[in-house]
Amino acid sequence: MLPEAVHQQTHSPSLAHHFDNLEQQREAATLGMWAFLVTEILFFGGLFTVYMIYRSMYPQAFAAASHELVIWAGTTNTAVLITSSLTMALAVHAAQTGNRRLLVTLLIVTIALGCVFLGIKAFEYYTEWVEHHVPGLNYAFEPEYYRNAQIFFSLYFVMTGLHALHMIIGIGIMLFMLWWSIRGVITTEYYNPIEIAGLYWHFVDIVWIFLFPLLYLIGRHAHV
């Protein structure tokens, strides 16, 4: 039979019935999110592997193609995402300390920054389209590197596209967290959802930290 102290906790409204206590629930949810992030690492990892192989095969074509990307957009986006991770981390702290007003504000700022990221990304995609850098639609490139640069741009769109999709999902999750925060579901007893949503957000940020140099920074100096 369960000890009395634990028995009291089972009346907490945030405890799911199949868990014995809140601590078990929290640990399970956290472990679950970490396990999920590992699967995401493997998912993006396959893409990064493809990138690494083709980059080592066609370094000059990749540099020439990378040079054509909109560097200020990529850099700004990096700053935007890192800031959003900061606001997210502060939001977790606000949840832990029960500061509901601050939590809501920080979540809104995080979401807004995520939207800024997506907006800049959309502008970049539009620029690539105008400049004929979209394989399969209207692709054209200098003949010397035409074929292999196509692989670079293909990778660019798949990698940043997948990343953007994860950002959109992340914003969706944050909107959900925002709603829960406003409704008072998040308490000092039950703030784990904010923590694990934060884990996801930080992960999406880290993927971008890898994408940015690999895609934008390899052709910075004059290529051959």
Next chain:
Amino acid sequence: MAGRVDALYFFLIAVAVFFGVLIAGLIVFFAVKYHRKNPNAVGAQIHGSMVLEAGWTIIPFMITMVIFVWGSSVYFAIAHPPADTLNIYAVGKQWMWKFQHLDGQREINELHVPVGRPVKVIATSEDVIHDFFVPAFRVKADVLPGRYVSIWFNPTKPGRYHLFCAEYCGTKHSGMIGEVIVMDPNEYESWLSGGPEGSLASAGGKLFQDLACNTCHRADAQGRGPMLEGLFGKTVNLQGGGTIVADEAYIRESILTPSAKVVDGFQPIMPTFQGLVTEEQLLQLIEYVKSLRSQQEQPTARPVEATRPPTNETTPVKK
């Protein structure tokens, strides 16, 4: 070669039969001997034995290592053709095999070879991945688009042997079959002399002129491209550092994507011939380049001769 594969195979059968019979036998024996009589009976509460665990880990490990060494040795021989092979080019396409002998003979789905000398088939695909498989010779290799692979064998008995495509390639995959016809050397000679056009190399030479390659690849002041005499098999210095051995793949790449590897000291001005030459024409050009001796050597006559094809083979084309 095939004998070596079979020897290993039969050893493996012996190992498999031994362990298969051992396990099946023990299961049946224990099932009968210890068959539950009393519905409430339980078994002896034995938990394990370190000695047995060590034994049945180490012994299988040693057996597998023997098989590994033996198998690798056979594989090494399969993967390294001898030096003086009779080379024949193959192009696989949906759904047929096209063969080109060096002296110009062409065949579709049939490959005539003489008995008693090693043959190397250098193959590529025009479209999807195929696979060149002759069960009788125990050889097989995937034939890839954009690359050359080689398969070698040493036919020891005259006869007709199945040739199969062994990598699924679409609708008529099971129809992409043919025969390797191994003939006595004399019969092979007479078969060969019935050949039509000139040798692969001479066809390549003609192509070299028709495509105006000689306007840049020439020795005088007009020469804007590297000299090709004596090139095949040599190490080339590339722009931006790095070197490469001039093999079939290098020649092919230089024709299709000349900017990929530019020779040191030259401008990247060679136009691409992608889409302007077929796989067969590429093979002709490659054979032509192979046939070019350096300026210092005496150029030898190249009649339609079956016995000694150009032996500039220095690098086996595997990748």
Next chain:
Amino acid sequence: MASSTVLTPPHHYLNDGVGIKSWLLTRDHKRIALLYLAGVTFFFFIGGAMATLIRIELITPAGDLVSDETYNKLFTMHGVMMVFFFLIPAIPAVLGNFLVPIMIGAKDLAFPKLNLASWYIYMLGGLFTLYAVVAGGLDTGWTFYTPFSTVASTSNVIPAAVGIFITGFSSILTGLNFIVTIHRMRAPGMTWFRMPLFLWSTYATSLINVLGTPVIAITLLLVAAERIFHFGFFDPRVGGDPVLFQHLFWFYSHPAVYIMVLPAMGVVSELVAAGCRKPVFGYAFVAFASLAIAVLGFLVWGHHLFVAGESVYSAMIFSILSFLVAIPSAVKVFNWTATMYKGSVSWETPMLYAYGFIGLFTVGGLTGLFLAAIGVDVHVTDTYFIIAHFHYIMVGGTIMGYLGGLHFWWPKISGRLYNEGLAKIAAGIIFIGFNLTFFPQFIVGYLGMPRRYHAYPPEFQVLNVLSSAGASILAVGYLLPMIYLMWSLRYGKLAGSNPWGAVGLEWTTTSPPPTENFVTTPVVTWDAYQYDAQQVEGHVA
């Protein structure tokens, strides 16, 4: 044989809520297991129908039953259905879902809603793929090799790829669910080394699911992208490498075969222990062997590329690793066999399937040694030898394990006993039919018959006829359990909580179990297979 346990409790998970909504919106892992049972059985019979047509076609050397296009679609869809929609999910999603919480003494999995979502994801993926079948089929082979799948094939590559992509998430989420459950929700006293070996196998399988499946997901995504946008990752005409696809594909698909066989091995451990009423010999070795198989399984994918253009030295590294991965499987086989020594050996149907598994898996595994030896693999790869090898493992192994488990836990799942006589006959028919179908294929493969051939040279006909004859017997064998298991739901004898006299937490609760599995949370003080006469007495119904 007297017992005070009520044969069937008045309230259990099957009657706890009636109507279609209570099933489609359930969060009970046991009901979800049955939802999966319906799904995997459905896809199994579709894959089986295709196999039937294939084997009928192959009775004659000429391609005279169906056109070559149709044949290519048949073997492709047979592979896709069987691998992705039956073999990979079956044991984990049916038996795993049902048993994992009960075996560790928990009320449910860690994430019950996610579990239900996983089933919907599985069915959605299945529907996409079914659409591909119905809308004209897929003809790339289940392996989707490029550039055929990206450039040349005119069949429904994208719907099929999307379907498999979606279903992959079901595997990932189920694996994730199992990992968290086993880590965090074991009952008091249930240490790792007191867990039944089925849980060790399930845990190892879940590790592979979680780490490997995302790679096939991204690979299929790239194939679809290439088909739509002509990106060129695998197209040599733009500098892509078709062999790169093979590396990416097999990086998942080799570990996938361990996803398919490890759960069956876990079932066999349970069946052998219960069938001999003694602990599995070398428990810790069997547990660690499962983990070793999972880890080493990720290091051998290159053995599918020995003739595909891989370098000689890579090939040799993959060869030696492939030999190493065989060792833990061998260790398990020896330990199971040793368990039978001085056991109280039952000849009931589940145990027959277990013994069949050990024998047939051994044959399949030994023929794997042939393939790891590159010198032999060069000759037999892409022939019927390979087909025989993997069917011995998948069918002789996994499906036997699955059927054994289904029979063993059927009384727990349904509360009913099936007809033992009929079940034994079915097991015998399956064993005979299976061997007759696939053993000749080793021979015809070594003689040189390539795989995926619609028509073949006449000298291979005798062996093909034998194989097709076996297939017809095997088909009958598979239909029988469908019939008598369904029949038992209505007319079978009531089972009671422990009809086998087995030890394990699942046998301490009622048949069928209550929704929350246990009336009170068990506190575990005994080892996994602690059979002593006193305990069996108390458990026998």
